[in-house]
Amino acid sequence: MKKYWFLSLSFFILILDRVTKEWVVKNFYRFETKKILGNFLRFTYTRNPHGVFGIPLGGKYLSLILTLCAFVFVIYLFIISKERFLAFALSLIIGGAMGNLWDRLTAGSVVDFIDVGIGRWRWPTFNVADSFVTIGIILAVAYWFFEEKRKGARSTCV
Structure with missing residues (x-):
């Protein structure tokens, strides 16, 4: 299976993430x-020097190392993937991860700005890259879940 299209999607996500973050930095x-x-939906410019949802992961450098390890692992999964759906899901994760890694490597923190909530309850502020990482993870987990069920059903039929 040729994966160029999926990598193109990853780079499109990176560009979309960079453009939206630059717009926020210049206009807020x-x-x-x-x-x-x-x-319900607000744009609030913040910077996150920590991990997901702003959770501290033991300092800036440990957070960067953990992020790089996770990124390399997802790249590995992408390389060995043989199913188009899984490659698609992983390409979403890769694109989003590249966007946030760019921020961490160049500024030491990630630009967040999408602020969603109802009343006083607010979800942690996030960005376009986070959205694609989340969607990609949901799709990959769904793929693995249904693939295991399919394999289980196949083995019981034999």
Whole structure:
């Protein structure tokens, strides 16, 4: 299976992530909030020096090392994948991971700006890269779950 299309998708996600983050950095003050869909969807410019959801992972360098290890592992999974659906899911993760790695390597923190919530309950602020990583993980887990069920069903039929 040729994977060039999937890698093109990863680079498109990287470019989309970079463009949106640059737009936010140039048009917002830090912690400035603009309502997009009332109070439900807002853009709030923040920087996250930590891991996912702002959880500290033992310092900037440990966080970077863990991120790089996870990135290399996903690349490995992409290389050995033989199914188009799994390659698609992994390409979403790779594209998003490249966007956040870019920020970590160049600025030491990740630009976040998508702020979603209802009333006083707010989801941790995130970005375009995070969205694609999340979608890719959900699709990959679904693939592995259904693939295991399919393998189990096949083995019981023999």
